[in-house]
Amino acid sequence: MSHWMFLKTKRSYPMQAFPVARFGVLRNMVLGRYATSRLGINDTVYGFRPTLHWYSPYLGYGEQWRCTLLLPTKSFQLAWLADMPFEDWRRRPVSIYFRGNPRQVWGRRGDDLRDKAKPLMSVIPGANILGGGKVPAETYAEELQSSKFCLILQSDDPQISRFYDALAAGCIPVVVNDEFLLNAAPFADRLNYLGFALHIPESQFSDFPALVMHLTYNMQEARLRSMLAALLEARQILLWSHPQSRTAAWALSEASHTCSHD
Structure with missing residues (x-):
């Protein structure tokens, strides 16, 4: 492998x-x-x-x-957006984004997290939590590029390409995967992942998904600016196609x- x-x-x-x-x-x-x-x-x-x-x-x-x-891993090519000013990022219409079938991952943990994410669509203002099958590549790219935060849920593989797709689109990752930093974060001893991505314990998201997301999109502007700047810098290190x-x-x-x- x-x-x-x-x-x-x-x-x-x-x-x-x-x-x-x-x-x-x-x-x-x-x-x-x-x-x-x-x-x-x-x-x-x-x-x-x-x-x-x-x-x-x-x-x-x-x-x-x-x-x-x-x-x-390789990011989705069409998701790429050039560096954007904070004001443009702040005007994105979608607060929190996720697309994926409700049950298409190995293991109960991943399925449970997807089940918990579905109701956020009706609770969080501007959330876009979508199910269903595959969509045209252009649609997926547009959804990423229209979103401020992208949910990265535990899946079959901790090194999931969604994380890199989010980086390419300038969407701040919200990682709900207890194993990501341990098993799937390249250059983790040199690159501060906490500076440009939010890392939420799976248990916390499962118990209080709406509260966790509320804290996410209500962060102070100074921290949001800092995270976006760190994300744009990290993209040069983590995206092969940058x-x-x-x-x-x-x-x-x-x-x-x-x-x-x-």
Whole structure:
């Protein structure tokens, strides 16, 4: 799984992202890490099986090959918006946005969170919580770009692409996923995710979804300005397709720091 994920990154960004002279070194020493609920293998360090079932209620890693890094996933290309002033962001008509089928994720935790999100449509002013199947790409992009906050709920994979779609559209992520910072946040030891994304415990959202969202969209303007500025800066680090992307440079730096033992 890790090998496939890194090959996907190589295939999408072979020349544009990585310096050619250094890419061969990176290819031979680093793999992109990928968290999964499928822990159907033995623990190679202590020799026990981490779960009795093929699927685990929480996510983790299988055997790591050589040196592994956690890299950002690819964002939805049409969602991209250039840096915007705070005043333009503040005028977006949708306060909180989420689109997704009510039951299309693995495990009860993800389903329960989606069930809790549905009633927000009738409670939160300007909320746009949508179900149903797939919509045209242009519709999805327009919905993202019209929203101030984007709900990022726990799903099959903690490294969900919705997070990067929200960044591309300038929509502040509201992450309701207890495992995101632990398992799915690239460069987390160097990048302050709390500065540009809200992180809500799953239990708090499940118990008081409307109250949590009320606190979200009623934050003081000074903090909102700070978060948007931090988000626009973080996009250069986390979005491969950003015109001034630093993702590959950060990946190489991370590889040098993490994988070199000289």
